[in-house]
Amino acid sequence: MQSIATTPRSDVDIFSEDVMAAPYPVFQQLRDAGPVVHLDRFGVYAVPRYQQARDVLADWESFSSADIAFNNDFNEYMSDFSILRSDPPLHDAMRNTLAAKLARRALREQEPAISRRAKDIVGRLVEQGSFDAVTDLARRFPVEIVGDLIGLPEDGREDLLRMVDANFNCFGPDNERTRASLPRRAELADYMRVSVTRENLAEGSMGRAVYEAADAGAIPAQAAPWLVMAYVTAGMDTTVHALGHAVWLMAEHPDQWELLRTDRSLVPPAFREVLRYESPVQAFGRTVRTDWTVEEDVTLPAGTKLAVLFGSANRDERRWPDPERFDVTRDNIGHLAFGYGLHGCAxxxxxxxxxxxxxxALLDNVTRIEADAPVRHFNNVLRGLESLPVTVFTD
Ligand code: HEM
Incomplete structure (x- = not known):
């Protein structure tokens, strides 16, 4: 058996701006080094390859989510009612409450309204000709859509992304970015406590439904505010970053845009390809519960902390032919950008x-998208853009 002392190690700081600006060569090095690589600076083992990342995500009984953040303070701060950290049976009760409103079937009646609102916002921007695809589009749409579905009051929505971004930073290690985010994370807690009360959530909304599930005894009463918090924190920035990348990748790959223009059935695989290529969630933690035999000669003992690298797994050449190619026609159903298994994205x-x-909505109007160089947004566990000036053409 290969001892822990001889498993590959790396001194790389995956949370540094240098690496975040260009993570893929670093991910490649980690994948080349082995199926698990000790990150010396953080005392965790990176899981950079697709197969092991999927295996870990698939098996909650062997890999706990209790320490999903890379610093103990935040793990302790998050309640046991945080769905992300929880195990069955509590997890399943909370998850069923969310799923009732978030399943594709339940959302079917919302689809026409969401598509109308996409056409409205995109239509206005196309008339302008030039706009910022992040600040004018990607940051506005999910806050409107998800905010209304949860039933959040209008007041305070403008600060939400800032606060949720800070909350995601707090999943990182105890670094400068995490520490600088603590005041805004506290603002989020205040906002949830003061503004997102049961009474302030719109009648008939997803938020209200969570409290009604608690009334019906489906989930413990204390879990209700945490579940509403899960909607708010999980459902906004992730989608913002996906949309920003979507516009950028379409501008960078006009041939792929042309394919979409001629065949709309490629839209679903195209959005999946955006998620595979630039995964909004880059890393979450797990803890080995019982000794894990990674490969014949590599075993990690119970208690070992892991960093599952979603963005690296989605570029693993063992799984994806020519992974650096952005290809809207590829078979990408198995991407891990939404996670996998018990905690896979609700x-x-x-x-x-x-x-x-x-x-x-863009395809309805736009023949070509030209983008200036994007400004990258830095977050400990998310990958996204801060700004993306674009010009769209309709000829
Ligand atoms: C492109 C957008 C999104 C991405 C990339 C994304 C990604 C993820 C990932 C990777 C996980 C798994 C976490 C883990 O394994 O520990 C997750 C879980 C979750 N996501 Fe999303 N997400 C997105 C949008 C949303 C939206 C719109 C909502 C709700 C409005 C949402 C709600 C949740 C919830 C509640 C969980 C926890 C599920 C559980 O623990 O059972 N997400 N998401």
Whole structure:
């Protein structure tokens, strides 16, 4: 058996701006080094390849999510009622409550309205000709759509992304970015406590439904505010980053845009390809519960902390032919951008509806997209853009 001392190690800081600006060569090095690589600076093992990442995500009984963040303070701060950290049976009760409103079937009646609103916002921007695809589009659409579905009050929505971004930073290690985010994370907690009360959530909304599930005894009463918090935190920035990347990748790959223009059935695989190619969630933690034999000669003992690298797994050449090629026609159903298994994204149907609605609205009007160099947004666990000036053409 290969001992831990001889498993590959790396001194790389995956949370540094240098790496985040150009993560893919680093991910490649980690994948080349082995199926698990000790990240010396953080005391965790990176899981950079597709197969092991999927295996870990698939098996909650062997890999706990209790320490999903890379610093203990945040793990302790998050309640046991955080769905992301929880195990069955509590997890399943909370998850069923969300799924009732987030399943594709349940969302079907919302689809026409979401598509209309995508056409409205895109139509206005296309008339302008030039706009910022992040600040004018990607940051506005999910806050409107998800905010209304959750039933959030209008007041305070303008600060939401800032606060949720800080919350995601707090999943990182104890670094400068995490520490600088603590005040805004506290603002988010205040906002949830003061503004997102049961009474302030719109009648008939997803948020209200969570409280009604608690009334019916489906989930413990204390879980209700945490579940509403899960909607708010999980459902916004992730989609913002997906939309920003979608516009950027379409501008960078006019041949792929042309394919979409001639065949709209490629829109769903195109949005999946955006998620595979630039995964909005880059890393989450797991803890090995019982000794894990990674390969014949590599075993990690119970208690070992892992960093599942979603963005690296989605570029793994062992899984994806020519992974660096952005290809809207590839078979990409197995991408891991939404995670996998028990904790796999509860809002993926909604995210897909939003992403496809925006792509379709652009396709209705736009023949070509030209983009200036994007400004990258840095977050400990998310990958996204801060700004993307574009000009769209309709000839
Ligand atoms: C493109 C957009 C999105 C991406 C890339 C994304 C990604 C993810 C990932 C990777 C996980 C798995 C976490 C883990 O394994 O530990 C997750 C979980 C989750 N997501 Fe999403 N998400 C997106 C949009 C949404 C939306 C729109 C909502 C809801 C409105 C949402 C709600 C959730 C919830 C509640 C969980 C926790 C599920 C559980 O623990 O059972 N997400 N998401």
């Amino acid at each position: 809002g993926q149907a909604l995210a897909r509806i939003e992403g496809e609605a925006i792509l379709n």
